[in-house]
Amino acid sequence: MSFLEKTRTAIQFIGVGGVLNALLYGLVRDWLELRFRTTGPTGAWSNPGPLQAVDQTDTGACWSFTHTSLELTFLKPDLIRCEWAGGTPPLPYGLARNEWEPVNFSLSERPDGWQIQSDDLSVLVRGDGGISFRDSRGRVLREEHGPAYERGSWSHRTQLRPEERLYGLGERAAPLNLRGGTYRMWNRDPASTYRPGDDPLYLCIPVYMGKHDDGSYLVFYENPFDATFDLGATDKSSVLVSIGGGNLREYFIAGPPAHALDRYTELTGRPPLPPGWALGYHQSRWGYRSAADVREIVEGFRGHDLPLDAIYLDLDYMNGCRVFTVDRESFPDMAGLARELAEQGIRLVTIIDPGVKWDPDYDVFQEGLTGGHFCTTPDGKPVRAPVWPGMCAFADFTKAATRAWWGQYYTRLLDAGVAGFYHDMNEPAVFAAWGETTLPRVTRHHMEGRHGDHNEAHNIYGLLQVQAAYESLRAQRPENRPFIISRSGWAGLQRYAWTWTGDTVSSWEALEQTIATVLGSGLSGMAYTGSDIGGFSGKPSAELFLRWFQMATFMPLFRNHSALNTPRREPWTFGEPYFSILREFLRLREQLIPYMYTLCQEAAQTGAPLIRPIFWSDDSDVSLWDADNAFLLGNDLLVAPVLRPDVTTREIVLPKGYWYSFWDDTTVQGPGRIECATPLTHIPVLVRAGSLLPLADEDRLVLNIFVPSSGSGAGRLYSDAGDGYGTWRLDHFTMKHDTDGIMVNWQTDGEFPLPYATVEVCLHGVIAKQAYVDGETLVTSGRQFKVGKFQQLHIDV
Numbered sequence: 001m002s003f004l005e006k007t008r009t010a011i012q013f014i015g016v017g018g019v020l021n022a023l024l025y026g027l028v029r030d031w032l033e034l035r036f037r038t039t040g041p042t043g044a045w046s047n048p049g050p051l052q053a054v055d056q057t058d059t060g061a062c063w064s065f066t067h068t069s070l071e072l073t074f075l076k077p078d079l080i081r082c083e084w085a086g087g088t089p090p091l092p093y094g095l096a097r098n099e100w101e102p103v104n105f106s107l108s109e110r111p112d113g114w115q116i117q118s119d120d121l122s123v124l125v126r127g128d129g130g131i132s133f134r135d136s137r138g139r140v141l142r143e144e145h146g147p148a149y150e151r152g153s154w155s156h157r158t159q160l161r162p163e164e165r166l167y168g169l170g171e172r173a174a175p176l177n178l179r180g181g182t183y184r185m186w187n188r189d190p191a192s193t194y195r196p197g198d199d200p201l202y203l204c205i206p207v208y209m210g211k212h213d214d215g216s217y218l219v220f221y222e223n224p225f226d227a228t229f230d231l232g233a234t235d236k237s238s239v240l241v242s243i244g245g246g247n248l249r250e251y252f253i254a255g256p257p258a259h260a261l262d263r264y265t266e267l268t269g270r271p272p273l274p275p276g277w278a279l280g281y282h283q284s285r286w287g288y289r290s291a292a293d294v295r296e297i298v299e300g301f302r303g304h305d306l307p308l309d310a311i312y313l314d315l316d317y318m319n320g321c322r323v324f325t326v327d328r329e330s331f332p333d334m335a336g337l338a339r340e341l342a343e344q345g346i347r348l349v350t351i352i353d354p355g356v357k358w359d360p361d362y363d364v365f366q367e368g369l370t371g372g373h374f375c376t377t378p379d380g381k382p383v384r385a386p387v388w389p390g391m392c393a394f395a396d397f398t399k400a401a402t403r404a405w406w407g408q409y410y411t412r413l414l415d416a417g418v419a420g421f422y423h424d425m426n427e428p429a430v431f432a433a434w435g436e437t438t439l440p441r442v443t444r445h446h447m448e449g450r451h452g453d454h455n456e457a458h459n460i461y462g463l464l465q466v467q468a469a470y471e472s473l474r475a476q477r478p479e480n481r482p483f484i485i486s487r488s489g490w491a492g493l494q495r496y497a498w499t500w501t502g503d504t505v506s507s508w509e510a511l512e513q514t515i516a517t518v519l520g521s522g523l524s525g526m527a528y529t530g531s532d533i534g535g536f537s538g539k540p541s542a543e544l545f546l547r548w549f550q551m552a553t554f555m556p557l558f559r560n561h562s563a564l565n566t567p568r569r570e571p572w573t574f575g576e577p578y579f580s581i582l583r584e585f586l587r588l589r590e591q592l593i594p595y596m597y598t599l600c601q602e603a604a605q606t607g608a609p610l611i612r613p614i615f616w617s618d619d620s621d622v623s624l625w626d627a628d629n630a631f632l633l634g635n636d637l638l639v640a641p642v643l644r645p646d647v648t649t650r651e652i653v654l655p656k657g658y659w660y661s662f663w664d665d666t667t668v669q670g671p672g673r674i675e676c677a678t679p680l681t682h683i684p685v686l687v688r689a690g691s692l693l694p695l696a697d698e699d700r701l702v703l704n705i706f707v708p709s710s711g712s713g714a715g716r717l718y719s720d721a722g723d724g725y726g727t728w729r730l731d732h733f734t735m736k737h738d739t740d741g742i743m744v745n746w747q748t749d750g751e752f753p754l755p756y757a758t759v760e761v762c763l764h765g766v767i768a769k770q771a772y773v774d775g776e777t778l779v780t781s782g783r784q785f786k787v788g789k790f791q792q793l794h795i796d797v
Helices: 003-035 257-268 291-303 334-342 363-370 400-408 410-415 461-476 508-522 542-552 578-606
Strands: 051-056 060-065 069-076 079-084 106-110 113-117 121-125 131-135 140-144 148-150 153-159 165-170 182-185 204-212 215-221 227-231 238-243 248-254 281-283 310-313 347-352 355-357 385-387 390-394 420-423 484-486 498-500 529-532 557-560 631-633 637-639 649-661 667-677 685-688 692-697 700-706 711-720 728-738 741-750 758-764 770-773 776-778 784-786 792-796
Touching (some): 051 106, 060 113, 079 121, 140 215, 291 310, 334 347, 363 390, 400 461, 420 461, 498 557, 508 542, 508 631, 542 557, 578 711, 685 700, 692 711, 700 741
Parallel strands (some): 281 310, 347 420, 529 557
Antiparallel strands (some): 079 248, 140 153, 148 153, 165 204, 182 227, 204 215, 215 248, 227 238, 355 390, 637 685, 649 667, 649 685, 741 792, 770 792
């Protein structure tokens, strides 16, 4: 895009005044950074130096080298913290757990170094500071060199195996396997729609998984400073991590991906169970400017017989983009509108931005100013930067009192009936004509009293804003589960919020990229992610929108959202045959919610993402390690979106086992590659043989039994009131298929009553001749029949 094109676009969105503010801000930022620039620490060493001593501690051991020291601490038998002395340790914003039970371990000297060992993990520290991590079978999982430290910055090199793959680092517009690329840790608004290959994006998390022939591991660098992860781009045989400040603290976890995420989210926090309505269909757009617009959209959904669970309001609902305000002319009775929507089962979600308009007559600004809640320059003046309202001040969320102050304002919108919030521009992003589109690096932050600058606080800014919101919502509405989605954050964001992939462009390439981006976010701890259906910006063709919609049907956040200058995208705007197909997928999503809600309960217990890479099925199958154009929803559904226009088939890399077509029950066997038909009416979706898939149609539950040729299978169904923290139930189904027929057992934990009036069984792969419910003959035949609640179901086939 040329300079003139960028200028025209900027004027279109932020006006001439906004462009002038962006020019002025660039000058002021550069002047501030020149005026208050500091040289930083002067210490320098190129390696730890010779080993001087080793001392055992209650939780591990400490190695003293000439220039630094290394402390290893076992938190779990398969989780160890490694910390090199030098720089300022991080505040524990990313951690959910700081207290751990003692771990049995031993420390011994060996010819090649000192080894500390638990039941699941052994770590060898060599005399030069190199570290080798091995599993319980003695297989080497990771080899590290001793780090280097110079003027407050770190360099840390790790060896790579030839076949090793690397995954994670938060949200990336890159392949699922990140090896061979360089990735920056600096949350950034691309300031326009991004495309595959753009880096960094909004949500950078310094955690990644490694997978090779001898096993898998996860490593998390607990350091929020600007950093670069060179994953074999410069040297194909090594990873080089360069961190611009703080200290070098990493956590190493041994084990396959599911186990590693379980342990990582034990450390950084589990994603809480969302309200049930969060899994429904959400309609959004920048440009619903009034209550009349909202009612028109809702009436369109009703008139076209389409389900709708939430509608979003972007900047349009505010008074001059002032956060925590409502434009009383366009929305004269927000509470009445929210009640009206709630009576129809529709929740209202509103945007929240961190910038507070610099306006002496605006109470949020005045209270923030007098309370000392804003980020400042080194000479104590509040930082000013332009965003949507114009020049703004920015809350300093690294101060507990400021988080509490900010959180109180959500009451205004909660009292107006708002049910959820989406946090935008919280990288934090500002308008700048050149250079970095964030606060000046010299901006001062409280950092819980020890003080620091924006180099340290930038990446955690969005995380702490969301923490302030979440804790406020829990306190103010303890009977409701908070629903927040956030564009930015850091490690631990999953404790508080969902996320989405930001301002994607409307293109087939962006559609395909969305899969790898969501998978990588999931492997970084973010269980709940989605994208703007059709892409945020541009004009998707009817076919592109449909294919994106079909994919999004199987992702956690099911939201249709687009930019102000795009054509309307409500489902009925695309005409036939597209509208009828979209309606069928909307209804399918409603039927899938019991299965997805059960996956939510699993995520709350284990941290497992709902969207999983294909290799989750069999991480020993090397052919699956790079598969990033399809995904698993839970363990039982394999979804292969259509990623090209006008295609009649697509290839799928299939894990081992038998799989059913969700649409017609044809079966295929893996491992291997197969071709699947891709008519406009659907995308390939396969169901694992042995699955018991619960689908619902209002108050009717259908247990879909995908019968294996022989052997056993299982399924689960989690139910509760859909909100709050009351009683629950978890139904367990086990299945066995042998020469005597099919036997299904049903057991229940919890006290919540079964929320379905009728229960039916639908068989896939066989036809019933006769069925017996708890020993009583059920007169039936065929594939689908009513059974009611049972303990044991026997089916003759």
